[in-house]
Amino acid sequence: MDVVWMLPLLLLFPLLMWTSSTFLFYFKKFFYVAWMMLLALLGIPVCLLKSGGRDVENMRVIRAMVRHVKYFFGLRIEVSGWEHLQTVGPYVIISNHQSSLDVLGMMEILPDRCTTIAKKELVYAGTVGLICWLSGIVFINRKKTSDAKSVMADAAKTMLDQQIRLWVFPEGTRNQNGDLLPFKKGAFHLAVQAQVPIVPVVFSSYNSFYLRKEKQFNSGTIKLKILPKIETKGMTSEDVSSLSDLSHSLMRTAFLEISDSVPQSNGPLKH
Ligand SMILES: CCCCCCCC/C=C\CCCCCCCC(=O)SCCNC(=O)CCNC(=O)[C@H](O)C(C)(C)COP(=O)(O)OP(=O)(O)OC[C@H]1O[C@@H](n2cnc3c(N)ncnc32)[C@H](O)[C@@H]1OP(=O)(O)O
Numbered sequence: 001m002d003v004v005w006m007l008p009l010l011l012l013f014p015l016l017m018w019t020s021s022t023f024l025f026y027f028k029k030f031f032y033v034a035w036m037m038l039l040a041l042l043g044i045p046v047c048l049l050k051s052g053g054r055d056v057e058n059m060r061v062i063r064a065m066v067r068h069v070k071y072f073f074g075l076r077i078e079v080s081g082w083e084h085l086q087t088v089g090p091y092v093i094i095s096n097h098q099s100s101l102d103v104l105g106m107m108e109i110l111p112d113r114c115t116t117i118a119k120k121e122l123v124y125a126g127t128v129g130l131i132c133w134l135s136g137i138v139f140i141n142r143k144k145t146s147d148a149k150s151v152m153a154d155a156a157k158t159m160l161d162q163q164i165r166l167w168v169f170p171e172g173t174r175n176q177n178g179d180l181l182p183f184k185k186g187a188f189h190l191a192v193q194a195q196v197p198i199v200p201v202v203f204s205s206y207n208s209f210y211l212r213k214e215k216q217f218n219s220g221t222i223k224l225k226i227l228p229k230i231e232t233k234g235m236t237s238e239d240v241s242s243l244s245d246l247s248h249s250l251m252r253t254a255f256l257e258i259s260d261s262v263p264q265s266n267g268p269l270k271h
């Protein structure tokens, strides 16, 4: 082909790339990870200066540093039910888990002295892993249930001794199927062992702005609904299953109610 014809094509190419939504999808995801890594790098010395090591108080640093990130992606976060977090002392927060973007909503409402339970692989995520460790995040090995259970039993004690709140994702993994996965039991054993209330938090479906398979990442709104706490005083391990079922049904109802545009392909099966 003549070189003269190639020139406009060459000029057009970056423009096409820029406007292509697939390109934007990857670019935004890359930017998200890179920016979080950079924030963590800046946050680590702040944490070390403030508390000298691993301490749940470092969560304040993450919370303060992450709040602006939503603006880069044009995400609005609408919170309802604030009053349900106004509970004195320790409690277990449970929420659905769709993507690493959940961190944005989480930092919007994270109460004081609240850390989280995460898969142990996260500790290897460079600066992000280090700041998570510094903030008292409890790491569990999901492949070894017995280890995970004993780590969580220790966490139940630490919660009471140090007046700590814990955020758990009871689905146990990320999920964007337009519904909630069945819940794992750990969060409920934890709450019952510590005899503390459970505060369910529901993130609306991201399918209206973020589609992993279709490589779409647009601006949009995340609704966060904080539900009334569920008391566990007097409950024993016998009650764990019914507690889990109750939480699941309350959260599923709230999820479907606040998620307005779940595409059919990803939504619950319709016959
Ligand atoms: C400066 C700025 C810098 C920016 C940087 C940003 C930093 C960001 C900061 C901060 C945000 C961090 C965000 C992190 C997000 C990460 C999220 C994740 O990683 S999600 C994956 C890990 N989470 C979980 O997996 C949930 C907890 N999992 C559980 O609770 C499970 O139950 C688990 C692992 C304990 C066991 O899972 P099983 O797959 O074996 O399944 P099961 O059915 O639950 O348990 C099997 C049997 O064991 C019993 N069991 C479970 N736990 C028990 C317990 N504690 N005590 C006694 N029995 C227990 C159960 O009752 C069940 O027995 P029966 O079937 O009922 O007879």
Ligand SMILES: CCCCCCCCCCCCCC(=O)OC[C@@H](O)COP(=O)(O)O
Residues within 6 Å of the ligand: 032, 033, 036, 037, 097, 099, 100, 101, 103, 119, 122, 124, 125, 126, 128, 172, 173, 174
């Ligand atoms: C080299 C890796 C760099 C990672 C940088 C990540 C920057 C964003 C910080 C968000 C941390 C949130 C982590 C997260 O959301 O982990 C996913 C797990 O919950 C569930 O994982 P899986 O679907 O079960 O594998």
